[in-house]
Amino acid sequence: MASEFELINFLFEPLSRGLSPNEIGIGDDGAVLNVPENHQLVVVTDTLVSGVHFPENTAAYDVAWKAVAVNLSDLAAMGAQPGFYSLALTIPENNQVWLNGFAKGLEDIGSFYQIPLVGGDTTNGPLTITVTMQGWVSTGKAIRRSGAKEGDLVCVTNYIGNGALGLMVALNTLPESVKGLISEADSQYLLDALNLPQPQLDLSSSLKEFANSAIDISDGLLADLGHILEESNKLIAPKDGKVLGAQINLEFIPLSNAARIYIENTGHWPAILAGGDDYQLCFTIAPDKLNLAQEMSGKLGVKITAIGKVVSLDRVNESSSTSNKPSLMDITLLSHGKKIDVGEAKGYMHF
């Protein structure tokens, strides 16, 4: 088997392209990188485990793309611009075909988003990919989860639920009633949403001009909106006797053609709202900023939909409302004004 050094040098070293002459990429004990003035560093990390975060038969190219994309998505949610990333790759065997496909995936997403690989570690073990990415945000301008305000509109980008439905396509678990109705092109569209997510970086640079809070939807819309409420509630003094919750209108949830067919035939909203793997942004904005957001939406070609609003609720139970658990109980789902039971629509929990 080739040594760690050979793997890294020959396959990954070309992915360091784009550094300045006084910067150091792969090939030393560490990478050395320049820092833009008047910016803060943003650091994000995400691990993908084979069989947990992607089906074991996922193409190496797609695994690489997704490992980088999910981190770009985290940067997008902070309003940060990408800098560079390092890769910790644990592989069960030195499979050159797999490694070539993986390196090609890294190369393509790296070129597309202009983000060089600056280092990493390759180890032997069950397939696990950890990407740690650094980005930059103007000092003090990062968008927090904790900034949601009563009366804010809850918005999402593009479509919700495609990743979860893509997983059903990949695992062949789509209900029979739906399978026949979805075209081959739609199936591929869902698979691409799962395997080749497109982080919302175009929007993220202007997001700080109108959003009060933001998160990327990786664990499912309800869980991730829950994180926004949870973090925002930490800034509200308990003596106020209030907590933030949200009302979401199901009929406003933006659905792709395939997702609409799925809902019309199954009525099973949890797959859409809690399936995760969307890598869209969920953010809250003051209502008077909606025009600005829609202007950006048109300019960037990113669909933005207001799906509900942040509301103020009575703090009924001191111990539950101050817990760190996602406050799913504080999200009300409405269908044409009528309250719907959240049921099993909880967010994806890694454990």
Added chain:
Amino acid sequence: MASEFELINFLFEPLSRGLSPNEIGIGDDGAVLNVPENHQLVVVTDTLVSGVHFPENTAAYDVAWKAVAVNLSDLAAMGAQPGFYSLALTIPENNQVWLNGFAKGLEDIGSFYQIPLVGGDTTNGPLTITVTMQGWVSTGKAIRRSGAKEGDLVCVTNYIGNGALGLMVALNTLPESVKGLISEADSQYLLDALNLPQPQLDLSSSLKEFANSAIDISDGLLADLGHILEESNKLIAPKDGKVLGAQINLEFIPLSNAARIYIENTGHWPAILAGGDDYQLCFTIAPDKLNLAQEMSGKLGVKITAIGKVVSLDRVNESSSTSNKPSLMDITLLSHGKKIDVGEAKGYMHF
């Protein structure tokens, strides 16, 4: 099983201590961190896989300490000061006792080296720990592997081989002839060298004043010195007809009491020279800088030993000397002036 969010919030959030009020640690999509002026960012990553990089029965506390320490050691080799780190933890089950021990290990090394945890990801799978660490170096002052010059002295810090012998103690594979001669205190000392390595950060801040090149010894002295030669040779034009090699005097290799007993009874140098897990620094300096290095050594209480020198060799084989393989063939071992066969003393290869 507790959710990922609970694990991270309750157990790891306190490890974010030490950030400024305008910085963000754990609890958002990413960490946001201030940048010191006139510095470059240094990024290092190391993965530890259970059963590959540490014995499966290693205490959780020690696993945590080591996962952070090996990254600090990489920063030390670059002459960088530590900033902060993120943690990608893959664990097979939510074992609260194990997690508490692990968090205590992180807390202790974090307090000792003043390095906060700023984020991470916890996933379910075989025990794997990836730490990505950021540090800072004055712009243009990073120490490269590639700076070795003909005539440089090859130096190492403290003692070599303790980590490899510690692994023999842990796995109970020390030869019988040695076991009876090593005290219980010495056994514990070797185990500590393996499990609780002390990164050479004290020295690293002054290293740039006298070292031409540096690396930390993780793969074994010969392999890591080979990396210095390999990278330094890339800067020498092939038309020169020369490559850099090294001569190492075995009798100068600094050995602990236990390692000396091992060598006296087995004569087995590969364990010492190629065992790895030393986390000492190997660096090269111009001979006229040795006084300065020894002055620093006394001031900081770090033992520094010159064990050989960088020499110029005829470039005999174009294809082999330009390959990226560690140029072990270019390191000559001398015992009291007599050339010794490197034999099996190759560096640890992860594959």
